[in-house]
Amino acid sequence: TRSILKHCATADNVWNVRTAIEALASNFPDDPDIHSFLKHCATADKSDQYVRGAAIKALASNFKDDPDTHSILKNSATADNAWNVRCAAIKALASNFPDDPDTRSILKHCATADNVWNVRYAAIEANVRYAVIEALASNFPDDPDTHSILKERATTDNIWHVRDAAIQALASNFPDDPDTRSILKERATTDNQGDVRGAAIEALAKHFRN
Numbered sequence: 001t002r003s004i005l006k007h008c009a010t011a012d013n014v015w016n017v018r019t020a021i022e023a024l025a026s027n028f029p030d031d032p033d034i035h036s037f038l039k040h041c042a043t044a045d046k047s048d049q050y051v052r053g054a055a056i057k058a059l060a061s062n063f064k065d066d067p068d069t070h071s072i073l074k075n076s077a078t079a080d081n082a083w084n085v086r087c088a089a090i091k092a093l094a095s096n097f098p099d100d101p102d103t104r105s106i107l108k109h110c111a112t113a114d115n116v117w118n119v120r121y122a123a124i125e126a127n128v129r130y131a132v133i134e135a136l137a138s139n140f141p142d143d144p145d146t147h148s149i150l151k152e153r154a155t156t157d158n159i160w161h162v163r164d165a166a167i168q169a170l171a172s173n174f175p176d177d178p179d180t181r182s183i184l185k186e187r188a189t190t191d192n193q194g195d196v197r198g199a200a201i202e203a204l205a206k207h208f209r210n
Contacts (some may be wrong), residue, residue, distance in 0.1 A: 002028055009037070015048040025058035035063060042072050047080030056085060060092035070097060077106050086110070087131045094135035104140055107132050111149050129153070129162045136171035147174055154183050160193035167196065173202035181208055 005027075008020040021041055024034050041055035056076055058068045071097075076089035090110060093103045111132040112208075133153055136146045154166035166186055170180045181204075188200035 002031070006033075006037075007039075015050045018048065018051045018077055019054035021051070022054050022058045025062040029062045030204060035066070038063070039072065042076065049080075051078065052076070052082065053085045053088040053177060056088040056092060060096050064096045064137065070100070072104060073097070074102055077110065083128055086114075086128055090128070090131050090135060094139050098139040099142045104143065107136050107140070108145055111136060111153070127161070129157065129159065130165050133162060133165045133169060135166075137173055141173045147177070150174070151179060151183060154187065157195065160191075160196050163187070163193070163196045167199050171207050175207040184208070 002024070005020045005024045008017050009024060010018070012018050015017050021034075021038060025038055038055045038059050041051055041053075042059055045051045045055070056073065059066075059072060063142050064068050073089045073093050076085055077093055078086070080086050080089065090107065093100075093106060097103045111129060114128050114132075133150065136143075136149060138161050140146045150166045154170055155163070157163050157166065167184065170177075171184060173207075174180045180200075184200045184204050186195055186205075188204060191197045191200065
């Protein structure tokens with residue numbers, strides 16, 4: 001089984017077959033070859049972004065205590081040129097290293113400054129901001145910067161998915177802030193995207209029924 005998985009992970013010419021690396025990591029975590037192979041795939045497999053993303057997830061799930069894993073995740077979150085790899089690394093950082101100051105810095109940076117995009121890739125890059133919004137709200141609700149970023153994204157982000165996520169995060173984490181209520185009212189009546197207006201209406205009804 002291990003030999004077949006290794007062969008598929010390295011030699012198959014279809015990317016989703018090569019993501020057999022996740023099965024390798026889950027079932028044979030004590031094999032030193034697999035650990036080295038995952039590191040290589042996460043950092044040096046330039047042929048396919050999905051393989052790098054799978055390797056990132058497998059490293060975070062199975063080898064989080066290896067210092068190299070942390071370094072690879074931080075680098076991939078900011079420097080990989082593929083959105084899905086950055087997303088995978090951002091989520092893995094937030095889930096596995098929430099107390100590391102570098103994680104917080106990277107999440108803040110990605111939430112506000114991830115700008116390697118143009119019009120064609122605007123939606124893809126929005127997924128990066130969307131993932132970061134969720135990660136910030138889940139892992140750092142007490143950080144004042146989180147509150148500021150959520151308010152800014154809820155009102156100014158040009159991608160509706162991000163505004164939607166920020167609205168829900170504001171309502172769940174900062175219901176006692178007067179700004180939250182004002183933002184929800186404003187988004188419920190003026191946002192040009194129906195899903196965002198709907199999210200704001202639901203949040204108003206849930207948190208400010210009186």
